Amino acid sequence: MNALYHWLYMGGYGVYIWSAYGLLFSVMLINGFGLKWQRRRVFRALRRWFKHQ
Amino acid sequence: MWKLLYQFASPKTFYESSGRLSAVLILSALVLLGSGLVWGLWFAPADYQQGDAFRLIYMHVPCAFMSLFMYAWMGFLAVLLLVWRIKLAGIMLYACAQVGASMALLALVSGSIWGKPMWGTWWVWDARLTSELILFCLYAAILAAGRVIQNKEQGDRMIAVLTLVGLVDLPIIHYSVYWWNTLHQGMTLSLLAKPKIHTSMLYPLLLCLMGMGLYAVSLVFMKTRYVLLIRERRQSWVRRLVEGAPL
Numbered sequence: 392m393n394a395l396y397h398w399l400y401m402g403g404y405g406v407y408i409w410s411a412y413g414l415l416f417s418v419m420l421i422n423g424f425g426l427k428w429q430r431r432r433v434f435r436a437l438r439r440w441f442k443h444q
Numbered sequence: 445m446w447k448l449l450y451q452f453a454s455p456k457t458f459y460e461s462s463g464r465l466s467a468v469l470i471l472s473a474l475v476l477l478g479s480g481l482v483w484g485l486w487f488a489p490a491d492y493q494q495g496d497a498f499r500l501i502y503m504h505v506p507c508a509f510m511s512l513f514m515y516a517w518m519g520f521l522a523v524l525l526l527v528w529r530i531k532l533a534g535i536m537l538y539a540c541a542q543v544g545a546s547m548a549l550l551a552l553v554s555g556s557i558w559g560k561p562m563w564g565t566w567w568v569w570d571a572r573l574t575s576e577l578i579l580f581c582l583y584a585a586i587l588a589a590g591r592v593i594q595n596k597e598q599g600d601r602m603i604a605v606l607t608l609v610g611l612v613d614l615p616i617i618h619y620s621v622y623w624w625n626t627l628h629q630g631m632t633l634s635l636l637a638k639p640k641i642h643t644s645m646l647y648p649l650l651l652c653l654m655g656m657g658l659y660a661v662s663l664v665f666m667k668t669r670y671v672l673l674i675r676e677r678r679q680s681w682v683r684r685l686v687e688g689a690p691l
Binding site for chain 2: 398401402403404405407408410411412414415418419422426429430433434436437438440441
């Protein structure tokens with residue numbers, strides 16, 4: 392538990408390090424979800440377009 | 445090689461092959477990035493000057509490198525579009541700009557976060573930082589131009605021209621630490637010189653670099669595929685694909 396605390400503390404730089412990596416993981420998650428939504432939007436739009444053809 | 449390029453540039457071939465390739469790329473990226481981050485954040489020793497703050501290198505350097513790599517790739521795609529009229533290159537340009545912009549933003553923000561404890565400031569108008577900010581602005585301009593122009597083919601050509609104009613920023617970013625007296629440190633990694641960091645810190649950095657590279661490339665492929673479907677909607681293979689796809 393002590394080792395984990397020291398690791399998270401990162402010699403006093405923990406706030407900086409974890410906020411930066413938190414941003415990285417958030418962007419990666421947003422990209423992942425963004426692709427999923429993009430696929431859904433594209434297929435929906437194309438189905439509508441083919442229906443009206 | 446050109447025959448291969450033309451084959452791969454066929455929209456249907458690209459859609460099918462990139463689908464298979466993206467899955468492999470994203471899995472490899474997650475494994476490499478995961479192992480690089482675990483190694484760098486847990487096992488690598490602290491720096492004698494910066495302490496644990498140096499661990500931001502495992503995010504900052506890969507993002508910065510990918511922001512430059514994406515733009516260089518865009519330059520190549522711009523030439524393919526304008527000279528050889530390969531439509532797929534135009535579609536991929538916009539996807540590269542989206543990924544490159546996010547990489548540039550992450551590099552700037554992580555650099556700023558790193559700068560606060562090390563330099564005592566969030567920002568300084570240093571050559572490297574300023575030229576990277578210009579690169580981000582170039583990406584933003586390209587994305588805006590792509591959205592605004594209604595005729596997509598015209599939009600692709602405009603983005604291609606903008607990309608070629610902005611290519612001059614890449615050597616400026618790369619050599620800024622040598623040409624000017626900058627606060628930003630010199631290159632840690634170089635193709636021709638010995639690396640300036642110990643191997644215990646270098647190897648996780650290389651893993652993160654490769655992981656981020658594969659991640660960015662897989663994102664570009666996946667984004668390009670969906671735009672390709674819209675552009676090629678009059679083709680029968682798109683209709684067959686969409687009608688056969690799960691809801």
